[in-house]
Amino acid sequence: LGASRSSPSNSSVSGSAIDADKILGTITVTVNTGTMISSKEELLNSAASGGTFRLANDIALDENTTLEISGKNYILDLNGFTLSGSYYDGLIRPVSNSKVTIKNGTVWNNKNSQGHGIEAYSSELVLENCTVHSYSVAAFINDNSSVYVTNCSFQTDFENNYTLLNHSSTLTLSGVVKMLSGGGLSNQGVGETTNALAGTYNFDVSSYVD
Numbered sequence: 001l002g003a004s005r006s007s008p009s010n011s012s013v014s015g016s017a018i019d020a021d022k023i024l025g026t027i028t029v030t031v032n033t034g035t036m037i038s039s040k041e042e043l044l045n046s047a048a049s050g051g052t053f054r055l056a057n058d059i060a061l062d063e064n065t066t067l068e069i070s071g072k073n074y075i076l077d078l079n080g081f082t083l084s085g086s087y088y089d090g091l092i093r094p095v096s097n098s099k100v101t102i103k104n105g106t107v108w109n110n111k112n113s114q115g116h117g118i119e120a121y122s123s124e125l126v127l128e129n130c131t132v133h134s135y136s137v138a139a140f141i142n143d144n145s146s147v148y149v150t151n152c153s154f155q156t157d158f159e160n161n162y163t164l165l166n167h168s169s170t171l172t173l174s175g176v177v178k179m180l181s182g183g184g185l186s187n188q189g190v191g192e193t194t195n196a197l198a199g200t201y202n203f204d205v206s207s208y209v210d
Contacts, residue, residue, distance in 0.1 A: 078105020
């Protein structure tokens with residue numbers, strides 16, 4: 001850096017040369033990773049308020065309790081932990097034009113024969129770095145939802161069930177996506193679209209590539 005440089009008439013920049021070996025100072029960047037959640041009560045309250053949240057530990061919801069996000073912007077970082085429960089529909093349910101991101105952990109609905117891990121209705125859902133596990137369909141996308149899946153695995157304990165079901169919605173897949181059990185991906189309903197972008201898949205996506 002030279003001693004000075006030209007600048008607009010209302011400002012000036014000047015100084016001596018800088019020694020490349022000298023430390024000029026410290027810049028601290030703070031990233032908001034979300035409000036920490038350590039209990040099922042805090043988790044349910046977070047869905048009601050919307051915002052950005054991060055699990056501090058595994059959380060098990062009471063039987064027949066769902067984490068429903070209705071009309072909210074909501075980000076839940078599972079932070080490597082497991083959200084579990086026993087609910088007859090989706091354990092996590094974005095509904096009514098919500099915009100929801102679930103990432104970095106496991107969702108496990110152990111309701112026999114009926115439970116879905118995640119069930120989206122008329123919402124936008126992003127799933128990143130997740131394992132979604134249920135007895136029935138792992139993830140059920142319905143009613144004109146838009147769902148984006150990156151680096152996720154899906155598992156059902158009922159081998160005759162579909163693992164991931166797209167019903168009248170738009171599903172976009174990318175990264176490493178795996179169906180660990182069950183009947184794989186199914187498209188049903190009217191106007192559903194599935195797009196497979198660049199990635200690695202353990203199931204046939206040839207019909208979903210442009």
